Amino acid sequence: xxxxLDISRxxxxxxRPADAETERAVTRFLNAEARTxxxxxxxxxxxxxxxxxxxxxxxxxxxxxxxxxxxxxxHGDSAYFDDTLSELKVRVARFVEPSAWADNPATRHLHLxxxxxxxETGDPSLLAVCSVFTxxxxxxxxxxxxxxxxxxxxxxxxxxxxxxxxRRILIVQNVLxxxxxxxxx
Amino acid sequence: xxMCRGSCQGAGRPDMTPVYPTAGSYxxxxxxxxxxxxQVDRRVFSDEAVYQAELRQIFARAWLFLAHESQIPGPGxxxxxxxxxxxxxxxxxxxxxxxxxxxxxxxxxNRVCMVDAGSKxxxxxxxxxxxxxGLDGGxxxxxxxxxxxxxxxxxxxxxxxxxxxxxxxxxxxFGTFDPEAPSLEEFLGDFTFYLDIMLDxxxxxxEFIGGAIRSEIDCNWKFPAENFVGDIxxxxxxxxxxxxxxxxxxxxxxxxxxxxxxxxxxxxxxxESNLDKVGNTRTLGYPELVDYMFDLSERAKARxxxxxxxxxxxxxxxxxxxxxxFLPGQNTFRVWHPRGPGKIELxxxxxVNKNAPERIKDLYRKGVMMTFSPGGVFEMDDGxxxxxxxxVNQGFVTRQQPLHYALGLGSEDLERDLPGxxxxxxxxxANQRLFYTRWAEFMEHDNWxxxxxxxxxxxxxPKAAAE
Numbered sequence: 148x149x150x151x152l153d154i155s156r157x158x159x160x161x162x163r164p165a166d167a168e169t170e171r172a173v174t175r176f177l178n179a180e181a182r183t184x185x186x187x188x189x190x191x192x193x194x195x196x197x198x199x200x201x202x203x204x205x206x207x208x209x210x211x212x213x214x215x216x217x218x219x220x221x222h223g224d225s226a227y228f229d230d231t232l233s234e235l236k237v238r239v240a241r242f243v244e245p246s247a248w249a250d251n252p253a254t255r256h257l258h259l260x261x262x263x264x265x266x267e268t269g270d271p272s273l274l275a276v277c278s279v280f281t282x283x284x285x286x287x288x289x290x291x292x293x294x295x296x297x298x299x300x301x302x303x304x305x306x307x308x309x310x311x312x313x314r315r316i317l318i319v320q321n322v323l324x325x326x327x328x329x330x331x332x
Numbered sequence: 333x334x335m336c337r338g339s340c341q342g343a344g345r346p347d348m349t350p351v352y353p354t355a356g357s358y359x360x361x362x363x364x365x366x367x368x369x370x371q372v373d374r375r376v377f378s379d380e381a382v383y384q385a386e387l388r389q390i391f392a393r394a395w396l397f398l399a400h401e402s403q404i405p406g407p408g409x410x411x412x413x414x415x416x417x418x419x420x421x422x423x424x425x426x427x428x429x430x431x432x433x434x435x436x437x438x439x440x441x442n443r444v445c446m447v448d449a450g451s452k453x454x455x456x457x458x459x460x461x462x463x464x465x466g467l468d469g470g471x472x473x474x475x476x477x478x479x480x481x482x483x484x485x486x487x488x489x490x491x492x493x494x495x496x497x498x499x500x501x502x503x504x505x506f507g508t509f510d511p512e513a514p515s516l517e518e519f520l521g522d523f524t525f526y527l528d529i530m531l532d533x534x535x536x537x538x539e540f541i542g543g544a545i546r547s548e549i550d551c552n553w554k555f556p557a558e559n560f561v562g563d564i565x566x567x568x569x570x571x572x573x574x575x576x577x578x579x580x581x582x583x584x585x586x587x588x589x590x591x592x593x594x595x596x597x598x599x600x601x602x603x604e605s606n607l608d609k610v611g612n613t614r615t616l617g618y619p620e621l622v623d624y625m626f627d628l629s630e631r632a633k634a635r636x637x638x639x640x641x642x643x644x645x646x647x648x649x650x651x652x653x654x655x656x657x658f659l660p661g662q663n664t665f666r667v668w669h670p671r672g673p674g675k676i677e678l679x680x681x682x683x684v685n686k687n688a689p690e691r692i693k694d695l696y697r698k699g700v701m702m703t704f705s706p707g708g709v710f711e712m713d714d715g716x717x718x719x720x721x722x723x724v725n726q727g728f729v730t731r732q733q734p735l736h737y738a739l740g741l742g743s744e745d746l747e748r749d750l751p752g753x754x755x756x757x758x759x760x761x762a763n764q765r766l767f768y769t770r771w772a773e774f775m776e777h778d779n780w781x782x783x784x785x786x787x788x789x790x791x792x793x794p795k796a797a798a799e
Contacts, residue, residue, distance in 0.1 A: 205707075207543050209448045217451075224543035225682060227707050229698055237577050237617060237702060241709040244573035248713045286716075321448070322677060323547040326715030328707035 151268050151275060151301055154202045154313055155222035158299045161266035161275045170265045173276055173302060176309050181258035181280075184331055187250075189239040192331070193232070198303050198310035203230045205316035205332065220317070227328055228316070235331075242329075249329050256330055257283040268301075273312065276300040282332055284325075292325035294318055296332060345486065348438055350493040352511055353392050355778040358385045362776035365768040367787070370738035370761070372768050377552040378725035383673040389774045390654050391416025395499075395506040395519045397656035397667055398422045398432055400683070402503065402539035408453040408467060412445050414669045414677070415507060420495060421445045421456065422505065423467050432495035432507040433469040437461075444492065448544070456492070465492050502531040503538050514780055522751035522790045523598040526650065529643045530660050533632045536687035540665070541697045545680045547706045551718035553655055553670040554771070556678070559714070560649045560657035561602035562595050562763025565739070567647075570717060574709035578617040578702075586611055586647060594745065595763045596752040598790045600653035600770025602763030605660070607639065611647030612661035615710070616699025624692050625661060628685075639750070647758070653770050658683065663696050664704035674722050680705065737761045737768070752790045 150156055165173070180196045197203075205227040206220035222229075230238070241247050259281040266275040282294045296318035302309040316332050361382050364373035376382055396415045399422045403411050410423035412435060419435040421444075435443050437458040444456040444465060455472060457464040462475025469492035479485045495507040499516040501524065506516050517524065531538055549556070559566065567575075567583045575583045586592065586608025595604040613625040625645035632641040645661030658665040666680035682700040684693045703710045725731040740760030748754045755762035770788045777783045 207545050209543060211447050212450055215447070215450055221542065223694070223697075225541060225545050225697065225705075226543075226701055227545065227705060229701060234698070234702060238707070238709060240577035241573045241712075244576050246569075246576075247573035248570065249716050290719075321546065323545070323706055325547065325706065326549040326719060327547075327712040329712050 151270070151273060152202075152313060154204045154315060157315070158275055158277065161268070163267040165265040165267050165274060169274070170263070173265045173274065173309065174263050176302070177260050177263060177276070177278060180311070181260050184258050185256045187242065187253065187256065189242050189331070193235060193239060196311055197232065197235065198305070198312040199232055200303070200312055201230070201232050201235065201314075202312075203228050203235060203314045203316075203331075205229075205318070208318060208321055210321050227323075238331075249327055252287070254329060255285045257281075258330075258332075259283070272304050274302045274304070274309070276302055280332060282330060284330060294320065294323075294325065294332065298332070345484065348490045350496075352496055352509055353388060355389055355393055355510075356385075357778045358389065358775045361385055362772040364775075365772040366734070367765070367769055367772075369734075370736070370741060370765055371734040372737055373734055374725045374731040376768075376771070377554065377722055378673055378731055380673060383670070385775060386670070387416045390771070391418075391509075391670065393508065393510040393513060393774070394654055395497075395508045395513065395516050396654070397652065398495075398498070398505045398507045399430075400503055400538070400540040400665075400681070401430075401500060401505060402686070403449070404430065406452065409449075409451045410445070410453055411449040412447065413667075413679070415495065415509065416670060418509075419443060420507070421492070422507075423453070425467055430498055430500070430505055431468060432498050432505075433465075433492040434495070436492070437463055438471075438490055438492070439463050469494055501527065504531065512780060514784060518784065519599070520601065520652070521598045523601040523603075523652065525640075525751045526596060526601075526603045526643075527652075528636060529603075529640050530650075530658055530683065533628065533636060533641075533644050534685050534687060536685065538683050539686045541682040541684060541693065543681075545678075545701075545705050547678050548671070549676050549678055549715045549718060550674055551676060551715070551722040552673055553668045553676045554767075555718040555721050556668045556676065556714070557651050557653075557655050557657060558764045558767050559718070560659070561600075561651035561653075561767045562597075562604045562649070562758070562760065564604055564606075564647060564649065564758045566717070570713050571710050573713065574703065575615070577709050578615055583615070583647065584608070584611055590757075592642070593756075593758040594748065594750065595740075595755045595758055595760050596750055597755075597763045597766040597788065598752040599784070599788050600767050600773075601651065602767060603648060603650040603660075604758040604760070604763060605643045605646050605648035606758055607642040608646045609642050610645040610661065612659055613645035615662060615703055616696070617702060618695045618699055621692065621695050621699060624688075651767070653767065659704065662700070662704065664700045666704075737765050753788070 183192050208219050262279040264277040278298050284292045299315040301313035303312040404424040407426045421435050422432045442460040444458045455466045464472045471487045471490040496511040498507045586606040592607040610625045629641050648660045651657040655668045665683040669677040682697050684696050743756045745754045745756045773786045
């Protein structure tokens with residue numbers, strides 16, 4: 148497996164920015180993905196944005212001393228997501244049930260994506276993409292949850308477009324300041 | 333202690349021996365739970381005075397879950413947790429024992445440990461004035477030895493306040509702030525029989541998978557605790573969507589529900605189980621785990637007997653009073669830390685058998701994440717229920733309306749050869765009634781003799797020889 152596809156290895160030393168056209172295309176892809184998630188079109192998200200080889204990981208962020216070799220997160224420890232396609236499909240299967248009470252009435256979603264950087268990798272079919280996000284969910288009258296974080300994505304070229312092959316989601320919260328995570332980030 | 337005006341030498345020296353609060357008696361609050369009518373007054377979920385009484389009567393006295401032994405394997409390994417709202421460090425000593433210490437410097441009160449966990453610490457140093465404490469909590473020194481140079485300074489009795497008693501049961505470390513509390517085993521009583529389903533179904537015991545998932549829910553801490561103590565009923569409605577996603581159908585009661593399913597309660601600790609062998613494990617969605625559970629259940633017969641071997645992976649749930657819960661076979665393990673009457677911090681882990689194959693441990697980690705974590709297909713739908721069960725009580729008139737806990741009145745099973753107060757059927761409010769009865773006992777009584785001999789104590793009735 149190419150190093151970049153190893154979810155446990157953080158991005159490091161990518162110094163070959165993709166050309167402007169690729170960067171624009173990736174930005175369009177990420178914005179369209181965000182809008183798809185805002186619409187709760189989760190099956191569409193799986194069909195058009197997610198690679199069959201997806202590894203979608205969001206570790207829990209521990210507060211650790213700087214000198215602690217373990218660091219704030221470690222693959223193989225507990226996580227919010229550590230999913231392949233089959234697991235993402237299970238989550239989507241719940242969302243579409245009318246009895247998914249935490250989503251009925253519907254949650255109002257907003258995914259704000261910014262700080263997009265696109266880099267070439269050693270593999271011409273793969274791009275390393277960094278971005279940050281603000282995720283806002285609002286429910287019922289006044290329930291509001293906001294999550295900020297950083298994403299490190301690997302996009303695989305797919306026809307004229309891309310598919311999401313890896314996503315590492317690093318949030319800034321230690322205690323998740325929300326009762327649930329009824330969304331994808 | 334009287335303070336001198338500054339001219340005397342030593343007469344006003346501070347007495348820094350630890351202070352452990354004494355309990356009181358709150359009969360008015362105890363009456364909020366009406367055993368005769370199976371009703372609970374909603375003020376137990378919303379009233380600030382009740383909440384403050386809970387911190388004193390329950391969280392400053394009961395044995396509370398602190399850590400799993402596997403989280404702090406070596407000397408200097410530590411985790412930070414809560415006992416009620418009190419911040420506590422749990423740390424392995426050089427001699428292998430475990431101490432728990434209030435995470436507050438006796439000088440100006442600042443926290444001395446800011447992190448969730450760490451390993452091989454030599455001690456804890458306060459960031460404010462550099463007071464440093466050993467693993468045992470004793471004061472080792474102060475920055476620049478300024479205090480030490482003051483001849484009236486006595487550091488021998490200064491330290492981080494130790495949790496009064498710390499003890500383990502099969503890998504689980506508990507602590508109590510009450511020096512008078514009975515032993516952990518007395519506090520758990522016969523409930524250890526049921527804890528062993530999770531903790532001792534195989535040689536080698538259990539361990540926690542690393543890390544912890546922490547989240548906030550705007551609910552009273554008792555709603556999730558009572559949910560796990562004996563509310564399988566909600567699974568069919570609340571978790572319909574999750575069951576459909578994972579199982580392609582509803583939650584299954586098991587073929588022999590009427591004959592096998594039960595609730596059992598001891599001192600407010602409770603478990604409900606359908607004894608269907610694999611129902612909880614099946615909800616994780618990995619057939620490999622179901623095969624593992626059938627095999628484990630078969631092997632465990634010799635160790636635990638027929639009944640408990642059927643319980644290891646069954647549709648079931650459990651709470652140890654007041655706020656530690658787990659799902660056998662499903663393997664989520666969690667604590668509901670109170671953060672005011674209307675908020676909790678939920679900390680959850682995955683518990684696995686130490687000797688299970690690595691592949692099985694990892695499937696458990698992933699399965700628990702998929703079901704009982706904030707993004708899990710079951711847990712997602714629990715939080716909003718508990719939040720609105722709590723929040724609606726802001727309504728003055730609403731909170732005058734008592735809540736109904738009367739399912740399964742008259743269903744006590746006096747014949748069944750199981751420890752504790754046993755009721756027929758897992759769809760029953762019996763354990764929840766006993767949970768609140770225990771809560772009322774803690775509100776009422778200021779002494780352990782009364783606490784351990786009330787209505788929630790397991791009946792001393794003849795049982796056949798232990799399995």
